[in-house]
Amino acid sequence: MRRKKMLERALILTVTVFLAVLFPLQSYGGVAGSKHDFSITGSSNFSGTFTGDDDEVCVYCHTPHGALGSQTPLWNKALTFNNGFTMYSSSTMDATVPGQPSTISLLCLSCHDGIGAINAVLNAPGPGGSITATGADQIGDLGPIGDRINIGGGDPAAPGPVDLSNDHPVSIQWAQRGPGFYATPQDPRLVLYNGQTVECTTCHDPHNGTPFNAGEDAFLRMSNQGSAMCLSCHIK
Ligand code: HEC
Numbered sequence: 001m002r003r004k005k006m007l008e009r010a011l012i013l014t015v016t017v018f019l020a021v022l023f024p025l026q027s028y029g030g031v032a033g034s035k036h037d038f039s040i041t042g043s044s045n046f047s048g049t050f051t052g053d054d055d056e057v058c059v060y061c062h063t064p065h066g067a068l069g070s071q072t073p074l075w076n077k078a079l080t081f082n083n084g085f086t087m088y089s090s091s092t093m094d095a096t097v098p099g100q101p102s103t104i105s106l107l108c109l110s111c112h113d114g115i116g117a118i119n120a121v122l123n124a125p126g127p128g129g130s131i132t133a134t135g136a137d138q139i140g141d142l143g144p145i146g147d148r149i150n151i152g153g154g155d156p157a158a159p160g161p162v163d164l165s166n167d168h169p170v171s172i173q174w175a176q177r178g179p180g181f182y183a184t185p186q187d188p189r190l191v192l193y194n195g196q197t198v199e200c201t202t203c204h205d206p207h208n209g210t211p212f213n214a215g216e217d218a219f220l221r222m223s224n225q226g227s228a229m230c231l232s233c234h235i236k
């Protein structure tokens with residue numbers, strides 16, 4: 001009898017562990033309360049700096065009216081980069097290096113270039129409204145916290161080209177490397193645009209504010225623990 005109970009318990013444990021490995025707990029956190037929540041009551045380093053946002057979370061990136069144009073997801077920011085781009089290139093890369101990133105990656109760079117003001121929106125809440133800052137409003141002005149997320153390396157005091165030369169290439173065509181180099185199919189959580197272009201949002205989801213694991217960055221499409229994300233594309 002006791003032996004049967006023990007066997008039962010062992011079986012339940014094995015099945016539980018098996019299921020946990022097969023279907024790890026997926027967390028999906030939204031924007032509210034995340035590091036992309038710049039509203040008055042948000043939790044980013046900019047929260048409390050801005051007034052006039054009516055505590056709206058989406059307004060820093062989207063607007064229902066007066067958006068940039070039909071090619072963007074109702075984008076509430078200008079995509080103006082006056083000093084051009086320095087793209088990643090290398091002698092071993094097969095993909096053609098574009099002159100500048102495509103629109104989808106430019107969306108991220110409208111803040112992560114280090115220079116675009118977080119509160120510079122096309123359409124602020126309310127009639128004739130504007131979102132004003134009482135402190136730093138650019139990533140390049142944040143100090144050491146800003147350095148880590150300053151992907152374009154911009155310095156508001158001395159603006160230069162948006163420097164992507166030390167970042168994973170974006171707006172490159174997948175197929176140019178040819179067959180045999182990549183895992184197929186890629187993890188379905190990663191998004192390849194037009195079936196083959198790698199952009200910031202291939203690996204990132206700007207709305208998923210909860211890290212998959214403690215200590216991991218937020219806004220990833222899948223965990224990169226054990227380099228799982230890299231290995232779902234590169235056979236290495
Ligand atoms: C920090 C910037 C940022 C914030 C804040 C933000 N978004 Fe987005 N959103 C983006 C970007 C970039 C894209 C395009 C990339 C993509 O499709 O994942 C996008 C795409 C979308 C899309 C179209 C694609 C899809 O995933 O369905 C919807 C709908 C959307 N956002 C809704 C929202 C809502 C609602 C909020 C507020 C709760 C919000 N977003 C807040 C950056 C943001």
Ligand code: HEC
Binds near residue numbers: 043060061108111118
């Ligand atoms: C409206 C400005 C804005 C836009 C647009 C934006 N971000 Fe951010 N993002 C920020 C700021 C500011 C922070 C840092 C907030 C903090 O640390 O308090 C941040 C933080 C992050 C982080 C770090 C998260 C962490 O856990 O520390 C990642 C990753 C990120 N953003 C990726 C993206 C990507 C990818 C896009 C485009 C899809 C994007 N962001 C669009 C402003 C923006």
Ligand code: HEC
Binds near residue numbers: 105150151201
């Ligand atoms: C091939 C996948 C991939 C692409 C493409 C990519 N990222 Fe990331 N990004 C990651 C991973 C993985 C991390 C987490 C790195 C870590 O934990 O150090 C990250 C981290 C970040 C961070 C947090 C700072 C850091 O170094 O930890 C920001 C901000 C960010 N990415 C923005 C961007 C932007 C903007 C683009 C487009 C110009 C982009 N990413 C393109 C995979 C990617």
Ligand code: HEC
Binds near residue numbers: 089090168
């Ligand atoms: C969505 C698929 C995808 C993911 C995820 C991805 N990569 Fe890449 N990576 C590419 C493509 C496509 C290229 C361009 C390769 C070429 O054309 O030679 C590339 C280029 C590179 C290069 C430059 C190769 C060279 O010859 O200069 C390195 C290094 C690299 N990736 C490392 C990583 C690492 C590390 C990660 C995880 C953080 C990662 N990649 C995630 C698709 C991906």
